[in-house]
Amino acid sequence: MKYRSILLIIMMLVVSKVFTQQKTITPNEAVSLALENNYGIKLANNEIEVAKNNASILNSGYLPTVTGNAGSTFNIDNTEAEFSNGNSTVLNGAESSRYNAAVNLNYTLFDGLGRSYDYKQLKQRYQLSELEARETIENTVYQLFTVYYNVAQLTENTLALQQSLEISRDRLLRAQYQFDYGQSTKLGVLNAEVDINNDSISVINTKQQLINIKRDLNVVLGNTLAGDFGVDTNIDFDVLYDKEELFQKAKTKNITLLQIEKNITISGLNIKSGKSAYLPTLGLTGTYGWNKNNNNAASFVTVSTSTGVSGGLSLSWNLFDGGSTITRVKNAKINLESQQLQKEQLQIQLERDFNNAWDDYHNKLNIYKLQEANIITSQNNFNRTEEKFKIGQVNSIEFRQAQLNLLNAELSRNQAKYDAKLAELQLLQLSGELLNIQF
Structure with missing residues (x-):
C-alpha cells in the first residue's frame, strides 16, 4: 500500500511536468492561425x-x-x-492563288446605359463578396472560441478531478492505517476504494474528452499544431459595455444587415439595367484589310494587291420584344420590394436578438460571480469537514459529500466562466464588433 502511494505520487509529478512543458496557444495566436490556415476562410478569400x-x-x-x-x-x-480579236488559247493546269487578311474592330458606343449599370452591379457584388467573407471569418472566430474555451474548461475540469482523486487516495491511505491499527472496520477501506475507482473513471473520461476536443480545435486551425498543446485558461471580464452604444453599432455594422442592404442596392441597379433595353443600341465597326490575287495567264490582270480601311455605324432598336423586357423589369421591382421587407423584418429580429444576447451575457456573468463565491463557501466547508474527519467527528459519507460539493462547485464555476465569455462574444458578433476586439 505504501509503495503504491509513492508510485502514484511519482506519476502525478510526471503528468504535471508534461502539462507544464506543453506549448500554450493564446487566444491571439489561435485567431492568427485560424485566419491564415482555416479552409473555410481560404475558400471565402478565393x-x-x-x-x-x-x-x-x-x-x-x-x-x-x-x-x-x-x-x-x-x-x-x-x-x-x-x-475579242479572234485569237484563242488553251491553258491546262493553270495556277492561281488568292490571299487575304483583315483586322476587325467592334465597339458599342451606347446600349441604353445597360453596360454602365451592369458594371456597377459587378462592383457591388464584389463588395458583397467581401461582406460574405467577413461573415465567414466571424463565424469561424466564434466557432474557434467555442472549441478553444471547451478545451480550457476541460483542462480545468481535469485538474479539479485529479485534485479530488488525490483527496480520495489520501482518504484511502488513512482508512487503511485505521484498519491496520484496529480503529475502523474494513468497510471504510472498501468505501474509499469504490470512491477512488469512480474518481479515476471520471479523470480518464475527461482526459479523453480533452484529447478529442483538442483535435477539433486543431481542425479549426487548419491542422497546424503538431504534438500536444495547452490553452490559456485566464479570462477577463473587465470591459464595461454601454448597451445603447453597442446597439447603435449593431444597427450599422451587423453583417447580416449589411448584406441585405448591399443586395437592395444591387436590385436597384438591376431594375435600371433592365430598363436600358427600352433604348436603342449604337455600335461602331472598323476594318483594315489586305488582299492579293495571283491570276492565271487567261486573266486580264495577272497580279493584284489591295489594302484599305472601312468603318461604319450601326443602330438597332428593339421596339417590341414580345413583353419580355417589361416582365423582367416588373419582377426586378418585386424582388427589390421583397428585399426591403426582409430588411425591415431583420431589423426587428436584430433588436430582439440583441436584447436577448445582452440579458444572457449579464445573467451568465452574474452566475459566474455567484459560482466564484460558492467556491469559497464549498472550500471552507470542505476544510472544516476534513479537520473533523481526521479527528473522527464526521464519518466517511459526510466527508465524501463535502468533497463532492467542492468538486461540483469547481466544475460549475468552470462551466459558468466559459458560458459567460461565449455569451459576450455572441453579443459582440451581433454588434459587428467581434473582429475589432483584442482577444
Whole structure:
C-alpha cells in the first residue's frame, strides 16, 4: 500500500511536468492561425478574388473587341479562252492563288446605359463578396472560441478531478492505517476504494474528452499544431459595455444587415439595367484589310494587291420584344420590394436578438460571480469537514459529500466562466464588433 502511494505520487509529478512543458496557444495566436490556415476562410478569400476579377474593366463591356482574319486559296484550272480579236488559247493546269487578311474592330458606343449599370452591379457584388467573407471569418472566430474555451474548461475540469482523486487516495491511505491499527472496520477501506475507482473513471473520461476536443480545435486551425498543446485558461471580464452604444453599432455594422442592404442596392441597379433595353443600341465597326490575287495567264490582270480601311455605324432598336423586357423589369421591382421587407423584418429580429444576447451575457456573468463565491463557501466547508474527519467527528459519507460539493462547485464555476465569455462574444458578433476586439 505504501509503495503504491509513492508510485502514484511519482506519476502525478510526471503528468504535471508534461502539462507544464506543453506549448500554450493564446487566444491571439489561435485567431492568427485560424485566419491564415482555416479552409473555410481560404475558400471565402478565393470567392473574393473571383468577384474582384469580375468587377475589373476587362469584364465591364466598355472595351472594344478586335478580331483578326486571314485566308488563302489555291486553284489549278484547265482554261480555254477566246479573245475579242479572234485569237484563242488553251491553258491546262493553270495556277492561281488568292490571299487575304483583315483586322476587325467592334465597339458599342451606347446600349441604353445597360453596360454602365451592369458594371456597377459587378462592383457591388464584389463588395458583397467581401461582406460574405467577413461573415465567414466571424463565424469561424466564434466557432474557434467555442472549441478553444471547451478545451480550457476541460483542462480545468481535469485538474479539479485529479485534485479530488488525490483527496480520495489520501482518504484511502488513512482508512487503511485505521484498519491496520484496529480503529475502523474494513468497510471504510472498501468505501474509499469504490470512491477512488469512480474518481479515476471520471479523470480518464475527461482526459479523453480533452484529447478529442483538442483535435477539433486543431481542425479549426487548419491542422497546424503538431504534438500536444495547452490553452490559456485566464479570462477577463473587465470591459464595461454601454448597451445603447453597442446597439447603435449593431444597427450599422451587423453583417447580416449589411448584406441585405448591399443586395437592395444591387436590385436597384438591376431594375435600371433592365430598363436600358427600352433604348436603342449604337455600335461602331472598323476594318483594315489586305488582299492579293495571283491570276492565271487567261486573266486580264495577272497580279493584284489591295489594302484599305472601312468603318461604319450601326443602330438597332428593339421596339417590341414580345413583353419580355417589361416582365423582367416588373419582377426586378418585386424582388427589390421583397428585399426591403426582409430588411425591415431583420431589423426587428436584430433588436430582439440583441436584447436577448445582452440579458444572457449579464445573467451568465452574474452566475459566474455567484459560482466564484460558492467556491469559497464549498472550500471552507470542505476544510472544516476534513479537520473533523481526521479527528473522527464526521464519518466517511459526510466527508465524501463535502468533497463532492467542492468538486461540483469547481466544475460549475468552470462551466459558468466559459458560458459567460461565449455569451459576450455572441453579443459582440451581433454588434459587428467581434473582429475589432483584442482577444
